[in-house]
Amino acid sequence: MQKNKDVYLAIPALEEKEYILKTIYSLLIQSYKNIKIIVCVNQPEEWWSNPEKQHICLNNMATLELLNASNIENLTIIDKCSKGNGMTAKQKGVGWARKVLFDYIMDIANDEDIVISIDADTIYKENYIENVVQAFDNNISISAICAPYYHFSNNEDELVNRSMLRYEIYMRYYLLNQYIHNLKYCFTALGSVISFRVSSYKRIKGIKPVEAGEDFYLVQKFVKTGIVLCYIDSMAYPSTRVSDRVGFGTGKAIINGLINEWTSYPFYPLCLFEKLHDTFSLFPSLYQKNMGTPIDSFNENIFKQKDIWSKLRDNFKTQDKFIRACLEKFDALRINQFLKYSYTERENNTNNLIEFLNTYFKDDFEKITKNNPYINFTETPIVKLEQIRDILFKAEINYRKNNSLIYI
Numbered sequence: 001m002q003k004n005k006d007v008y009l010a011i012p013a014l015e016e017k018e019y020i021l022k023t024i025y026s027l028l029i030q031s032y033k034n035i036k037i038i039v040c041v042n043q044p045e046e047w048w049s050n051p052e053k054q055h056i057c058l059n060n061m062a063t064l065e066l067l068n069a070s071n072i073e074n075l076t077i078i079d080k081c082s083k084g085n086g087m088t089a090k091q092k093g094v095g096w097a098r099k100v101l102f103d104y105i106m107d108i109a110n111d112e113d114i115v116i117s118i119d120a121d122t123i124y125k126e127n128y129i130e131n132v133v134q135a136f137d138n139n140i141s142i143s144a145i146c147a148p149y150y151h152f153s154n155n156e157d158e159l160v161n162r163s164m165l166r167y168e169i170y171m172r173y174y175l176l177n178q179y180i181h182n183l184k185y186c187f188t189a190l191g192s193v194i195s196f197r198v199s200s201y202k203r204i205k206g207i208k209p210v211e212a213g214e215d216f217y218l219v220q221k222f223v224k225t226g227i228v229l230c231y232i233d234s235m236a237y238p239s240t241r242v243s244d245r246v247g248f249g250t251g252k253a254i255i256n257g258l259i260n261e262w263t264s265y266p267f268y269p270l271c272l273f274e275k276l277h278d279t280f281s282l283f284p285s286l287y288q289k290n291m292g293t294p295i296d297s298f299n300e301n302i303f304k305q306k307d308i309w310s311k312l313r314d315n316f317k318t319q320d321k322f323i324r325a326c327l328e329k330f331d332a333l334r335i336n337q338f339l340k341y342s343y344t345e346r347e348n349n350t351n352n353l354i355e356f357l358n359t360y361f362k363d364d365f366e367k368i369t370k371n372n373p374y375i376n377f378t379e380t381p382i383v384k385l386e387q388i389r390d391i392l393f394k395a396e397i398n399y400r401k402n403n404s405l406i407y408i
Contacts, residue, residue: 004034005034005112005113005114005133006034006035006036006109006110006113006114007032007034007035007036007113007114007115007116007129007132007133008035008036008038008105008109008113008114008115008116009027009035009036009037009038009116009118009129010038010040010098010101010102010105010115010116010117010118011023011024011037011038011039011040011101011118011119011120012039012040012042012094012097012098012101012119012120012191013039013040013041013042013060013063013097013120014041014042014043014056014060014081014094014097015056015059015060016041016059016063016120016121017059017060017062017063017066019120019121019239020039020063020066020067020120020121021066021070022123023118023119023120023121023122023123023124024037024039024070024072024075026123026124027118027124027129028072029126030124030126030127030128030129030130031126031127031129031130032129032130032133035074035129036074036076037072037074037075037076038076038078038101038104038105039067039075039076039077039078039120040078040080040097040100040101040104041060041063041064041067041077041078041079041080041081042060042078042080042081042086042087042096042097042100043056043057043060043080043081043086043087043092044086044087044088044089044091044092045083045084045085045086045087045088045089046086046089047086048083048086057081060081060082061081061082064077064079064081064082076104078100078101078104080097080100091209092211093209093210093211093212093214094191094211094212094214095207095208095209095210095211095212095213095214096209096211098117098191098207098209098214098215099206099207099209099214102115102201102206102207103206105198106198106201106202109198110198111197111198111199111202112197112198112199113197113198114132114133114136114195114196114197114198115195115196115197115198115201116129116132116194116195117191117192117193117194117195117215118192119190119191119192119238121238121239122192122236122237122238122239123236123237123239124234124235124236124237125234125235125236125237127233127234128147128232128234128235128236130234131147131232131233131234132145132147132195132232132234134232135229135232136195136197139227139229141226141227142226142227142228142229142405143196143197143200143203143222143225143226143227143228144194144195144196144197144200144219144222144226144228144229145193145194145195145196145228145229145230145232146187146188146189146190146193146194146219146228146229146230146406147193147194147195147231147232147234147235147236148193148231148232148234148235148236148396148397148400149188149190149192149193149235149236149237149238150235150236150237150393151164151165151168151237151238151239151240152237152240153165153240153382153386154240158382160240161240161382162377162378162382162385163377164240165377165382165385165386165389166265166377166385167265168389169353169385169388169389169392170265170266170267171188172389172392172393172395172396173267173353173356173392174188174268175187175188175396175399176356176360176392176395176396176399177268177270177273177356178273178335179396179399179403180273180360181273181274181276181277182277182280183273183276183277183280183335184223184280184327184406184407184408185220185223185331185332185335185406186230186399186403186406187219187223187228187230187332187406189215189216189218189219189220190215190236190238191214191215192236192238193236194215194218194219196222200222200225200226203225203226204218204221204222204225208221216332216333217333219332220331220332220333223331223332223406223407223408224328224331224408226407227405227406227407228405228406228407229404229405229406230400230403230404230405230406231397231400231401231404266343266345266352267350267352267353267356268339268343268352269343269345269352270352270355270356270359272338272339272342272343273339275294275295275338275342276294276295276335276338278293278294279293279294279295279330280326280327280330283322283323283326283327284319284323286309286313286322286326287313287319287322287323290307290309290310295338298337298338298341298342301341302334302337302341308329312325312326312329324408327408328408350375350376350377353375354373354374354375357373357388357391358373360395361391361392361395364391365388365391368384368387368388368391369384375388
């Protein structure tokens with residue numbers, strides 16, 4: 001391992017006074033010591049004149065004071081929150097905060113250095129950074145890493161814990177179906193688990209600074225331009241908390257879950273993932289001639305044209321280039337859009353999850369259900385929900401280990 005390699009830890013912080021020092025202390029006790037911590041405390045400037053946002057502004061100012069008084073070595077604080085320094089109306093959101101951080105790092109870092117995206121309410125195992133650096137050293141071809149994660153059910157409010165488990169089970173269900181059906185964008189994009197080389201970030205020309213989901217688009221870019229490693233032998237532990245700081249993600253999902261509103265996070269039927277698998281399997285044949293595919297209706301709806309294959313064949317003259325073009329066109333975003341477009345169930349039931357568990361993890365599922373496979377996220381004992389999550393977590397880790405590289 002190159003001990004002199006600088007690792008930049010990029011932390012956006014909005015209303016994080018209660019959490020940020022715990023996160024930073026988990027970074028200071030890491031086995032790898034050559035780190036530089038960059039924190040961007042941020043909010044839109046306009047919030048100073050919004051009475052409903054005053055508490056966030058004051059929390060951010062308290063965070064600035066806390067960090068300035070901490071005397072932490074190699075800590076840089078970017079003030080994008082105090083009066084006159086806040087984000088513009090067009091630059092609000094965690095995507096812009098990450099862009100500010102990454103742009104700052106690009107100006108001072110060397111190409112061989114590493115950036116680790118951190119969330120201000122996440123705890124990391126002591127070997128996390130060392131494992132990230134080791135992975136980049138051992139795999140010179142990889143551009144980025146999406147590391148494993150795990151939420152502890154440690155909130156004092158049981159309803160919050162239930163909502164978190166519902167959301168995490170949804171995420172693992174979604175990813176495992178992608179692995180099982182051999183799709184090409186098998187990643188979970190959490191802002192707290194992404195790492196990348198400085199040179200790789202420059203190659204993709206930066207992050208898309210959307211208000212939320214910037215981590216998703218960032219990883220998708222890395223998959224399209226290089227190779228992403230989806231496993232290291234370490235873990236990030238995001239907090240279980242209620243938060244409406246961004247439009248979606250764990251905090252927002254927990255809020256929705258408290259009112260049993262899960263329409264944005266359904267357990268999609270297995271048949272939809274099978275349709276995607278069957279379509280991707282047809283790409284070599286589609287290079288030869290047009291034929292019907294299971295997603296024709298979606299294609300016509302999203303691309304506003306009936307025949308997309310002829311144009312791709314005209315532009316990409318070999319089969320390999322044609323297949324890659326198809327994979328670039330039907331990326332992680334299109335996969336998600338197809339699932340949403342095709343999903344017709346209205347009830348917030350768990351029948352698809354139960355079918356999935358009985359199909360792929362029958363023995364483990366039967367052990368914890370004892371012949372009663374009924375699941376209800378408001379009634380099922382929380383211990384049982386944790387066991388279901390752990391079945392999926394262990395399966396996901398195995399898939400990550402055995403299919404560790406994501407590329408097209």
